[in-house]
Amino acid sequence: MERIVRLMSESGLRITEQRRTLARLFADAPGYLTPKDVYEQMHRSYPGLSFDTVYRNLRVLLELGIIEQVMFEEGVKFKLSCEEPHHHHHMICLQCEKTLPIRSCPMPATDVPSGFKVVKHKFEIYGYCPDCQDQTAGLAAGSGLESTS
Numbered sequence: 001m002e003r004i005v006r007l008m009s010e011s012g013l014r015i016t017e018q019r020r021t022l023a024r025l026f027a028d029a030p031g032y033l034t035p036k037d038v039y040e041q042m043h044r045s046y047p048g049l050s051f052d053t054v055y056r057n058l059r060v061l062l063e064l065g066i067i068e069q070v071m072f073e074e075g076v077k078f079k080l081s082c083e084e085p086h087h088h089h090h091m092i093c094l095q096c097e098k099t100l101p102i103r104s105c106p107m108p109a110t111d112v113p114s115g116f117k118v119v120k121h122k123f124e125i126y127g128y129c130p131d132c133q134d135q136t137a138g139l140a141a142g143s144g145l146e147s148t149s
Contacts, residue, residue, distance in 0.1 A: 001027035004066055004080070011064045021045055022057055026067060031097040032077035070124060089123040095132040 004023035009015050025041055026033070039054045058078055061067045067078045070092065082088070082101060089102040107121055 007064060007066050008061075013060065013064075018042070018046055018049070019057065022061070026061075026078075026080045029079065031099075032070065032072075032079045034075060034077050038078070089125075091125045091127065093129040093132055094126050095128055095135075098129045098131075100129075 001020075001024045004027060005015055005020060008019060008023065013019065021042060022038070025038060035051070035055055035058060038058065039049070039051050042054055043049055058067065062069055062078070065081055068081045069076055069078055070090070071077075072094075079099070082090075082099075086103075087105060089105060091100045091102055092098075102123070102125065106123055107118070112118060
């Protein structure tokens with residue numbers, strides 16, 4: 001949490017109690033949070049807090065690189081940014097949301113149209129981690145259903 005607060009402070013943000021609570025929320029979160037999750041947890045401590053304020057702060061943290069945004073089928077979610085020191089992408093488990101780094105970037109191999117200037121990009125692979133595959137296979141075996149790939 002202190003790292004998040006330090007990054008906010010170094011970026012010129014005023015460190016309010018609400019921002020400390022937001023930092024603690026992301027520091028303690030085991031995975032991804034939807035904007036609604038953040039709002040509901042923050043609203044418990046700050047009943048007058050608006051959804052717009054929460055979303056505005058999420059955008060600020062995103063722009064500062066403190067959190068990352070990932071698009072899931074059910075909508076956008078946020079998590080604390082990786083501490084990987086170099087450019088990387090992610091593999092994300094659709095069941096437990098475990099996130100693993102992909103250390104090679106497919107971007108150099110991408111055919112970019114002439115005249116198009118790339119300024120940033122994202123690349124995620126979605127699937128099932130070994131633990132979740134084992135759980136799914138165990139459930140299917142117990143029910144008499146076969147697992148398909």
